[in-house]
Amino acid sequence: MKWNKENLKQYVQAKEYVDTIVLPLMPFHLSQNxxxxxxxxxxxxxxxxxxxxxxxxxxxxxxxxxxNYLKSTDKTTEVERINAWIEEITTQPFEHIFLITFDSTWKKHEESLNGHLLWLPGIQSGDLHSKEMHTFIHGQVEQISELIQSYW
Known part of the structure; x- marks a missing residue:
């Protein structure tokens, strides 16, 4: 389910079946051209x-x-903010919380996070519309899906 009106309406009616949250961690910066x-x-x-x-x-x-967070920000402060998000999330009956990112700097703070960090090695560049990229993404999706399911 995505975070939109239609899906959230479905969630409210079936929340006992939706037990897993996926929280994307997205860095932002404009300082490094x-x-x-x-x-x-x-x-x-x-x-x-x-x-x-x-x-x-x-x-x-x-x-x-x-x-979203500034790439250059102190991760300790961000960990506190993310854990506040997770505290809010756990007011619902979610049993599994996964944080997903390409930013490897989170690995140093993984133990402080109140969820499971899934770090994906970053793809530097490519053509989003190429067959190779779709094959790569699909392979990663299968592996991460299996990993998430192993927690169920």
């Missing part, structure tokens, strides 16, 4: 990836709005 294109590309890839995960696991997961 050399990194802008790569960062935007990774955001697009992650968005496609999350859409496919949501479709693959429909009925069990809720995809939250993106958690």
């Amino acid at each position: 050399a990194e802008l294109e790569k960062s935007a590309f990774q955001r697009e890839v992650l968005s496609i990836f999350l859409t496919e995960i949501e479709q693959e696991l429909t009925g069990r997961i809720m995809l939250t709005p993106d958690y």
